[in-house]
Amino acid sequence: MMITCFGKARMSGKLRKRDSSSSSPPRNWTSRDDNAEEGSKIIFFGGRNHPFDLDDLLSSSAEALGKGAFGTTYKVTTEDMSTVVVKRLKQVMVGRREFEQQMEIIGMIRHENVAELKAYYYSKDDKLAVYSYFSQGSLFQMLHGNRGMYDRVPLDWDARLRIATGAARGLAKIHEGNNGRFIHGNIKSSNIFLDSQSYGCIGDIGLTTIMRSLPQTTCISSGYHAPEITDTRRSTQSSDVYSFGVVLLELLTGKSPASPAVEHGGENMDLASWIRNVVAKDWTGEVFDMEILSESGGGVEEEMVEMLQIGLACVSVKQQERPHIAQVVKLIEDIRPTDPTE
Ligand SMILES: Nc1ncnc2c1ncn2[C@@H]1O[C@H](COP(=O)(O)OP(=O)(O)OP(=O)(O)O)[C@@H](O)[C@H]1O
Numbered sequence: 001m002m003i004t005c006f007g008k009a010r011m012s013g014k015l016r017k018r019d020s021s022s023s024s025p026p027r028n029w030t031s032r033d034d035n036a037e038e039g040s041k042i043i044f045f046g047g048r049n050h051p052f053d054l055d056d057l058l059s060s061s062a063e064a065l066g067k068g069a070f071g072t073t074y075k076v077t078t079e080d081m082s083t084v085v086v087k088r089l090k091q092v093m094v095g096r097r098e099f100e101q102q103m104e105i106i107g108m109i110r111h112e113n114v115a116e117l118k119a120y121y122y123s124k125d126d127k128l129a130v131y132s133y134f135s136q137g138s139l140f141q142m143l144h145g146n147r148g149m150y151d152r153v154p155l156d157w158d159a160r161l162r163i164a165t166g167a168a169r170g171l172a173k174i175h176e177g178n179n180g181r182f183i184h185g186n187i188k189s190s191n192i193f194l195d196s197q198s199y200g201c202i203g204d205i206g207l208t209t210i211m212r213s214l215p216q217t218t219c220i221s222s223g224y225h226a227p228e229i230t231d232t233r234r235s236t237q238s239s240d241v242y243s244f245g246v247v248l249l250e251l252l253t254g255k256s257p258a259s260p261a262v263e264h265g266g267e268n269m270d271l272a273s274w275i276r277n278v279v280a281k282d283w284t285g286e287v288f289d290m291e292i293l294s295e296s297g298g299g300v301e302e303e304m305v306e307m308l309q310i311g312l313a314c315v316s317v318k319q320q321e322r323p324h325i326a327q328v329v330k331l332i333e334d335i336r337p338t339d340p341t342e
Pocket residue numbers: 065066067068069070071072073085115131132133134135137138186190191193203204
């Protein structure tokens with residue numbers, strides 16, 4: 001199936017657009033001159049040896065992984081069997097120059113806990129970002145996908161600790177970017193993946209500031225955005241820390257912040273408020289995901305309570321009370337000073 005209906009999720013096809021005239025040969029984006037501005041070519045990072053070019057990419061088989069707020073994400077396998085993720089960005093609010101500048105900053109961020117931006121493409125019609133593909137899926141899928149079904153691998157405490165440790169290190173690296181001013185703007189479990197050592201790895205870096213702002217209602221219902229954020233393009237490092245705190249709470253409770261607000265005591269409240277409420281009543285043990293305890297054996301509760309305190313500090317309503325991400329990394333590493341894989 002070709003891309004003509006690529007608004008639909010979970011379909012296969014090719015990224016190249018179908019030519020409207022069935023008798024003419026398929027057009028190649030690189031040679032298309034009706035809409036593409038001069039100089040529109042795919043820009044790669046990381047050396048000269050590229051396993052594919054734009055034409056290979058567009059003619060490769062593509063599977064839609066899902067449609068996010070800013071466009072559709074495809075898994076693309078090129079002829080030489082390289083698999084990458086291509087994001088076709090639909091809501092870019094900046095011109096070519098600013099887009100390229102942002103992509104160049106993202107491309108410079110290289111860290112084992114940050115998903116690599118491999119390449120980008122800008123033309124009037126299309127803006128693409130090419131990332132590494134993570135075959136195990138996102139943390140969101142790992143936590144909430146098919147609970148109780150045979151194909152979901154339960155996550156014990158060590159696995160969750162590794163994910164939190166890696167993701168915190170990745171976010172700290174991102175905040176070091178652009179002379180310490182870079183922000184992510186969209187930290188959530190569907191943008192966290194696993195690296196080869198099963199540590200968390202942050203994806204979808206730095207797109208928020210160049211895209212249209214999400215509506216306020218979407219921000220509130222997502223459950224990840226800090227309360228002070230009214231325009232997602234104006235996210236801050238402190239709002240990233242808030243979102244990261246929500247991910248920590250999600251890891252501990254197994255509850256999705258995006259699901260309808262947690263029902264507690266007759267009131268609907270978001271995940272952070274519900275946890276604050278339960279902890280204030282000294283019922284801390286009640287918030288934890290039962291799966292952690294059943295999968296991990298004994299002796300992990302103390303570490304979970306420490307992580308809960310870190311998560312709650314991150315989701316402080318007052319920005320000045322949230323820790324810096326470097327402090328968060330240190331606090332998480334101190335939970336278990338030895339490597340959690342050992
Ligand atoms: N590099 C990747 N490797 C594997 N899966 C990915 C990758 N990037 C995104 N995905 C998955 O593809 C799906 C769609 O992602 P997309 O980023 O478009 O939407 P989202 O994460 O749901 O929302 P948002 O647009 O706010 O980030 C999600 O399930 C996401 O976890």
